[in-house]
Amino acid sequence: MKIGFIGLGNVGGKLAGSLLRNGHELVVRDLDATAMAPFVARGAAAGDSPAQMARDCELLITCLPSPSACAAVMEGPDGLLKGLGAGKIWAEMSTTDSGEIVRLAALVRATGAEAIECPVSGGCHRADTGNISIFAGCTRESFERVLPVLTTLGRRVLHTGDIGTASVLKVMTNYLATANLVTLCEALVTCKAAGMDLATTYEAIRISSGNSFVHETESQVILNGSRDISFTMDLVNKDIGLFQALADMHGVPLEVSPLLNRIFQDGEARYGGRELSPNIIRRLEEATGLDIRAPGFPAEMVDDEPEEPGYEVRPRGRDG
Structure with a gap:
């Protein structure tokens, strides 16, 4: 073919x-x-x-x-x-x-x-x-x-x-991944503010009920500092906007989705549409003055399977 x-x-x-x-x-x-x-x-x-x-x-x-x-x-x-x-x-x-x-x-x-x-x-x-x-x-x-x-x-x-x-299913999964990314950013910044070692924090999440695919990928490039997951803020806004539009079309009164849309719209306004999506954590880094990086994490993800x-x-x- x-x-x-x-x-x-x-x-x-x-x-x-x-x-x-x-x-x-x-x-x-x-x-x-x-x-x-x-x-x-x-x-x-x-x-x-x-x-x-x-x-x-x-x-x-x-x-x-x-x-x-x-x-x-x-x-x-x-x-x-x-x-x-x-x-x-x-x-x-x-x-x-x-x-x-x-x-x-x-x-x-x-x-x-x-x-x-x-x-x-x-x-x-x-x-x-x-x-x-x-x-x-x-x-x-x-x-x-x-x-x-x-x-x-x-x-x-x-x-x-x-x-x-x-x-429909694809924009739903991207919505869930975005929600996970934002909560992981909040978790990492809060643990850093509380004096926790970030490498230890990463492992605590990884081996616990808090673990996820997003954590095992995006948290690593966040902690490296590269923030390079080959996905950008404008694409996140497109995808979660499509999910919100789907919910609106069917009369589903979502509560988390509108907040995620506002967070990423603000991120794109601050840093530009082509900014790497994990850099949404910069909003919290700038608000707290904290640097969310740790040694030993990769600059980009490579499939080891x-x-x-x-x-x-x-x-x-x-x-x-």
Whole structure:
């Protein structure tokens, strides 16, 4: 299966790398030509335009920073929709609005092609090794057709239902990760203010009921001082804003979510949208005058698990 991949940013570049590393025939495209160069050097072809890639490839994957960027790639003068047709598959791997993905999927299906949304979760370091998790929203038939590729891109693949369901679950998980990040920042700063050793504090959280995936990743780069988790404040604001909009649409009176949105809106106003998201802790560092760093922690996360073949995760009661 010849695969076209559009969007070679922090996540997309790593996902495309997994495809290339595992021997898939790959065509790549990014607005930044320098992002394409390493892939071309390793054997990928450079895509001329989204439309031409859609004509030449069987599977077209987009991994882009915003719903508007995805719409531009799909609907532009030389967009993917111009080249899609029967037998083709469009797979959207971005974190996007469920309503927008449903709208674009309808346009894709009108061409005779299939549409799949398959956002990822688990951090850039796991995207780099093919060990990330993938949510897939599509028909069961489409899911089974593309599953061999998804299990190359990720280790755990969950079929969530039809188009739109995966986006709902993805923004939900990003909301939970953001809530965890903010509470970990508060915990680390409070323990430092109380005179606790931060390396000891890290281990106390890690071996206790306070532990989490976010702690074992983002707390480490916070304590190192790099704060580099390859995710930025503008992207956090996009994701938690989408979750709040979802709750508003369905009349759910959330209490924590509005506060998280205000915290990260303030962080982006102070430090800029491209500031690394764990640096939300700077708000508390500046308020207290404390430096939340400790020796011995890595500047960036590296997946220490070997790459393994992926598999489908089945919800309980659906093992047949």
